Amino acid sequence: MMDTDKRINFGIVGLGTAGSALVQPVLKNKNFRMAGAADLDEQTLARFKADFPEASVFTSAEAIAEAQGIDALFISTPTQFHTGHVLAAIANGKHVVTEKPIATNLEDADLMIEAADKAQVTLMVGHSFGYETPIKAMREVVKNGELGPLRMMHNWYFTDWMYRPRNPEELDTTLGGGVTFRQGSHQFDIIRLLGGGLVRSVRAMTAKFDNSRPAEGAHTVFLEFEDGAAATAVYNGYDRFRSAELGYNVGEGGLPFNLDKYGSARSALRNAGPDNELELKKNVRYGGTSSRNWSNIPDSHPFYGLTIVSCENGDIRQSPDGLLIYSEEEKKEIVIPKGISGRDHILTELKAAMVDNIPPLHDGRWGKANLEVCLAALESSNKRKEIYLNHQKMVQD
Amino acid sequence: MMDTDKRINFGIVGLGTAGSALVQPVLKNKNFRMAGAADLDEQTLARFKADFPEASVFTSAEAIAEAQGIDALFISTPTQFHTGHVLAAIANGKHVVTEKPIATNLEDADLMIEAADKAQVTLMVGHSFGYETPIKAMREVVKNGELGPLRMMHNWYFTDWMYRPRNPEELDTTLGGGVTFRQGSHQFDIIRLLGGGLVRSVRAMTAKFDNSRPAEGAHTVFLEFEDGAAATAVYNGYDRFRSAELGYNVGEGGLPFNLDKYGSARSALRNAGPDNELELKKNVRYGGTSSRNWSNIPDSHPFYGLTIVSCENGDIRQSPDGLLIYSEEEKKEIVIPKGISGRDHILTELKAAMVDNIPPLHDGRWGKANLEVCLAALESSNKRKEIYLNHQKMVQD
Known part of the structure; x- marks a missing residue:
């Protein structure tokens, strides 16, 4: 179905923050062509069409699923x-990358995995932070064994997630909302990638601090891997202490942020008033007044909070320019070229799967395994006991 | 048994690092008199006697236990x-503060608690970091409720503990060695004090990274409290990444340390050679060439790694001058006067118990409850499952 010039015709279903973030990576990737987009919001779609007159636009996911001339x-x-x-996409022979979490439950994940297997199309899950260059580099250091066996991994992140403008489903756990689903999907992706994938059990506490935002806004998660390595994932999205204070004042996108503006997400939301949250949220959609410009290369690699890895013979963490390796003899920095984002890696992984038949790391089963950890964290908190996992998948890299 | 001038005649049994650290607090406390010390090492004892000619010195714990003119x-x-x-001390009617952990097992803790109850003498456990001024101040903020219910507490600490000069028992888990006993006793004291004391269960991984130092040198511990609050205690003592990098480059004593000297504890030990470790260890004893001068007031409050507390309406962490409070409206610093150390607080608590009949917070049952968490962490790691606790004690403050 690909064009003769071998470019993959790519479509985006939903031009919110996540969908918009993939536009620049598609544009700069010579293996892809921006072929279409679908969105329910006409203004958003019009802005997209104005930028990409040759792309097709659709007002429903079903319509773009059926469209000709789109490969993925x-x-x-x-x-x-x-x-x-x-x-719907798979039924029409399209390859798919779906945002994380893959679904709100494992049964749905299985439906997608089985459908993709049957149709022999690629199913991937992302963006999640395990795609990002610094985490992939950490994985390489762990895997090459120079620091000995991996024993502990920690990801700790304090953000304003709960007070950024949200659609209702983002604050509804039954719909996959709250930080355990939405941000746990990043943390568990990081931790599972570093640890090799096979989480044995989860013990967690998830918490809702604010009745007006009725989803999990914080969690403390302990994970043990089959090989005995342990990890913690700590998250607090209530816009108070910010973990960027502990490091380089760098955020997820690699951009600096102003720690002096204390609680700005919470106060902006309060000042706007509850009736205007959806309008604020709309402004972050493609081309909106609050949408992010993804075309500049940040001065720093992106940070998803603090990620600290302990092997038997050394530790690893991020620096703005790459990794800090604390080995037996020295603390050294590995400088890693900037400019290749996690979303660039998504496209590389997708192209490799579609064109070169290389199984993607972040396939449906991987995404399901990340989801299993999210669900286990919620269940562990609910039942106040350790939950053992059954659907984990080993890293294939 | 106290002198007519109401001073408590105080004796120190064992003039190692911990014993030596209590000398200055005793000297500057008008309610105490330095009355004696016992040590197996004659040179150490001679240095003590030279500094305190009026104090009695003993070459055994049994002898000082039986000595007249010593109250505690x-x-x-x-x-x-x-x-x-x-x-032995209790049998001779003496009040006792014993170092943490109280013992290597709960049965021994019970023997001490019962003996102290029967003899109606004070039994306390310390020094542990919950005595320190910043942690006590955090507890006050939590307790006064201004930030709402406590939901998460984290203590994360990466040090050189495993490569400082050690006596054999410090590296033997069966004798209470390793970081889970020795440093977990600090972490769990901090966390239990902040959380109100009643830990419900523990899930942990403890780890030995270095066969030549055969005790736990790292751990990852998840704790859930009866009220649903959760905590993590993460420790890595292998002298690689140092958590002081994340903050203010301040250590336990409130003193700055030089992060440029990477791995200096490990290299010093290697350079000295295994045969000389006991000699190095001896030098840290009272008045030794490597002993610390405890008489200066540090520029900063002491830090036991990172302690981050999340209540429903705000977070708390330490600053060099006090606490940072991240409330609904603002990030503010509470400046706390320096100069009152955790060991000063031990003496205050002891005097209050002995003279004013105020039950000490860090009594034998409290110390036993801290020990129960240490033991549960080791057991959880060993059995790879969650361990439920039965001997926790509520904070009385």
């Missing part, structure tokens, strides 16, 4: 719609 | 000897 779709619709949209 | 003893002998030394 990025499903960046709300989590509760992933299954329907992914299955 | 600080038992800073190796952990495996605490029980015998504490019971």
Whole structure:
């Protein structure tokens, strides 16, 4: 179905923050062509069409799923719609990358995995932070064994996630909302990638601090791997202490942020008033007044909070320019070229799968395994006991 | 038994690092008199006697236990000897503060608690970091409720503990060695104090990274409290990444340390050679060439790594001058006067118990509850499952 010039015709389903973030990576990737987009919001779609007159635009996920001339779709619709949209895409022979978490439950994940297997199309899950260059580099250091066996991994992140403008489903756990689903998907992706993938059990506490934002906004998660390595994932999205204070004042996108503006997400939301949250949220959609410019290369590699890895013979963490390796003899910095983002890596992984038949690391089963950790964290908190996992997948790299 | 001038005649049993650290607090406290010390090492004892000619010196714990003119003893002998030394002191009517952990097992802790109850003498456990001014101040903020219910507490600490000069028992888990006993006792004291004391369960991984130092040198511990609050205690003592990098380059004593000297504890030990470790260890004893000068007030409050507390309406962490409070409206610093150390607080608590009949917070049952968490962490790691606790004690403050 690909064009004779071998470019993959790529479509984006849902032009919110996640969908918009993939536009620049597609544009700069010579293996891809921006072929289309779908969105429910006409203004957003019009802005996209104005930027890409040759691309097709659609007002529904079903329509773009059926469209000719599109090879692969990025499903960046709300989590509760992933299954329907992914299955529609697969039914039309399209390769799919769906946003994390893959679904709100394991059964839906299985439906997608089975459908993709049957149709022999690629199913990937992302963006999640395990795609990012510094984490991939950490994985390489762990894997090459220079620091000995991996024993502990920690990811700790204090953000303003709960007070950024949100659609209702983002604050509804039953629809895959809250930080355990939405941000745990990043943390567990990082931790599972570093640790080799096979989480044995999870013990967690998830918490809702604010009744007006009725989803999990914080969690403390202990993970043990089959090989005995342990990890913690700590998250607090209530816009108070910010973990960037502990490091380089760098955020997820690699951009600096102003720590002096204390609680700015919370106060902006309060000042706007509850009736205007959806409008604020709309402004972050493609080309909106609050949408992010993804075309500049940041001065720093992106940080997803603090990630600290302990092997038997050394530790690893990030620096703005790469990694800090604390080995037996020295603390050294590995400088890693900037400019290749996690979303660039998504496209590379997708192209390799579609064109070169290289199984993607972040396939449906990987995404399901990340989801299993999210669900286990919620269940562990609910039942106040350790939860043992059954659907983990080893890293294939 | 106290003198007519109401001073408490205080003796120190074991003039190692812990014992030596209590000398200055005793000297500057008008309610105490430095009345005696016991040590197996004649040179150490001679240095003490030279500094305090009016104090009595003894070459055994049994002898100082029986000595007249001493009201209270600080038992800073190796952990495996605490029980015998504490019971001897109590049998002679002396009040006791014993170093943490109280013992290597709960049965021994019970023997000491019962003996102290029967003899109606004070039994306390310390020094542990919950005595320190910044942690006590954090507890006050949590307790006064201005930030709402406590939900998460984290203590994360990466040090050189495993490569400082050690006596054999410090590297033997069966004798109470390794970081889970020795440093977990600090972390769990901090966390239990902040959280109100009642830990419900523990899930942990402890790890030995270096066969030549055959005790736990790292751990990852998840704790859930009866009220649903969660905590993590992460420790890595292998002298690689140092958590002081994340903050203010301040250590336990409030002193700055030079992060440029990478791995200096490990290299110093290697350069000295294994045969000389005991000699190096001896030099840190009272008045030795490597002993610390405890008489200066540091520029910063002491830090036991990173302690981050999340309540429903705000977070708390330390600054060099006090606490940072991240409330709904603002990030503010509470400046706390320096100069009152955790060891000063031990003496205050002891005097209050002995003279004013105020039950000490860090009594034998509190120390036993801290020990129960240490033991549960080791057991959880060993059995790879969650361990439920039965001997926790509520904070009385």
